[in-house]
Amino acid sequence: MRGLWIWLMVIACAFGAWRSWQHRQLEQRPGILVRGEPRQDSLDGADSRAFEHQGYLLKPQASYRIQARLLSRESYGSGRESELSPLDFALGWGPMSDSTVLDAIEISQSGRFFWVRWPDQPPIPEGEIFDHAANTHLIPADRRVSGLLDKMRPGQLIELSGRLVNATAADGWHWNSSLKRTDTGAGACELMWVEDARILNR
Helix, strand or coil: CCCHHHHHHHHHHHHHHHHHHCCCCCCCCCCCCCCCCCCCEECCHHHCCCCEEEEEEEEEEEEEEEEEEEEEEECCCCCHHHHHCEEEEEEEHHHCCCCHHHCCEEEEEECCEEECCCCCCCCCCCCHHCCEEEEEEEEEHHHHHHHHHHHHCCEEEECCCCCCCCECCCCCCECCCCCCCCCCCCCCCCCEEEEEEEECCC
């Protein structure tokens, strides 16, 4: 039995090392790499109708397409939210896609939040940092999309398209998407039903 536990630990460590290598940071040249803003549009017709997914009711609020630099990614396997959204992407565009800016700050994710820190003064005004970055809770529409998201590495330029949604459950539980890019704190994250995803550079 002891030998079996040792082998299981070895396998778990090897898998963790492989996942870390798979999602290793991709270095980029200095300069703004994503100049456009995320696009959010109103919905009508079939695209705006609520639909069920894994026992939850999802109500689309807006169509959403974003090209951004993947700043950080965090997987979640516990908590009710992970049943819907097993993955968060911290995304940056404009000045937050510039390696010169990113090298001067520290980015992390935990507890479904996105954190930005700097040692003394921010490299650009604080408002520009938070107006050009977002923590996005991702709900893959199918296995294909889930597989595409799984391959994405921090540092890559990516495009996600789909809809921002509010989620509810029969027992009254709910989870709503932000519809603004300029808000911060609790409730400021986008909850995105991802219908397609692609890597713009490798």
